[in-house]
Amino acid sequence: NAGVTQTPKFQVLKTGQSMTLQCAQDMNHEYMSWYRQDPGMGLRLIHYSVGAGITDQGEVPNGYNVSRSTTEDFPLRLLSAAPSQTSVYFCASSFSGTATYNEQFFGPGTRLTVL
Amino acid sequence: KQEVTQIPAALSVPEGENLVLNCSFTDSAIYNLQWFRQDPGKGLTSLLLIQSSQREQTSGRLNASLDKSSGRSTLYIAASQPGDSATYLCAAPSGNTGKLIFGQGTTLQVKP
Numbered sequence: 001n002a003g004v005t006q007t008p009k010f011q012v013l014k015t016g017q018s019m020t021l022q023c024a025q026d027m028n029h030e031y032m033s034w035y036r037q038d039p040g041m042g043l044r045l046i047h048y049s050v051g052a053g054i055t056d057q058g059e060v061p062n063g064y065n066v067s068r069s070t071t072e073d074f075p076l077r078l079l080s081a082a083p084s085q086t087s088v089y090f091c092a093s094s095f096s097g098t099a100t101y102n103e104q105f106f107g108p109g110t111r112l113t114v115l
Numbered sequence: 116k117q118e119v120t121q122i123p124a125a126l127s128v129p130e131g132e133n134l135v136l137n138c139s140f141t142d143s144a145i146y147n148l149q150w151f152r153q154d155p156g157k158g159l160t161s162l163l164l165i166q167s168s169q170r171e172q173t174s175g176r177l178n179a180s181l182d183k184s185s186g187r188s189t190l191y192i193a194a195s196q197p198g199d200s201a202t203y204l205c206a207a208p209s210g211n212t213g214k215l216i217f218g219q220g221t222t223l224q225v226k227p
Contacts, residue, residue, distance in 0.1 A: 033215075035215075043204070043206075050213070090159065092215075096213070098211050099208035099210070099213065100146055100211065101147070102164075106158045108157065
């Protein structure tokens, strides 16, 4: 199993540009989520999905869109990039959307710089 | 609302020392707690998941404990090695959901 994969590893955008961060998992996990990691702020939840066709907002959803058309994929879209979105983005997955016996697995991250 | 705290933010120890990393949480109705390791510029690697019904969980030189009544979890690393140098993060779910609340992490340096 490849686990959780993310592409690209690095990306530089100009303010106002849009892009999609890709995330895929091959563990048949129902639950997937996106976090951003910033110095001094730790990891914060952006959006999550408890299954194909179902998404919801996390702690910091503004400026981001998600969709979940398949169990395997959970892309994160930046609609109009802003310097405040410069961060490291991590995708995670787990067997279910409940906490019980639910170990979460993280991808290697995408390092995004917005100029 | 669950809040997770890790103190200290950084720790430096000589090789071979046994050490304990601390994680505190505010909601004792915790379902589980997960410990991660993060190397510089890398993703999070899951180390241990300890369920609310467990008091301890072990993997190799690592042992995690969970005390719900005191709101504390500890990660014990035996016979530390330079390769253990990394940032260690603990995370608890928000209620019975997959949404994780992370601590700020403890950056460990093990000196040869």
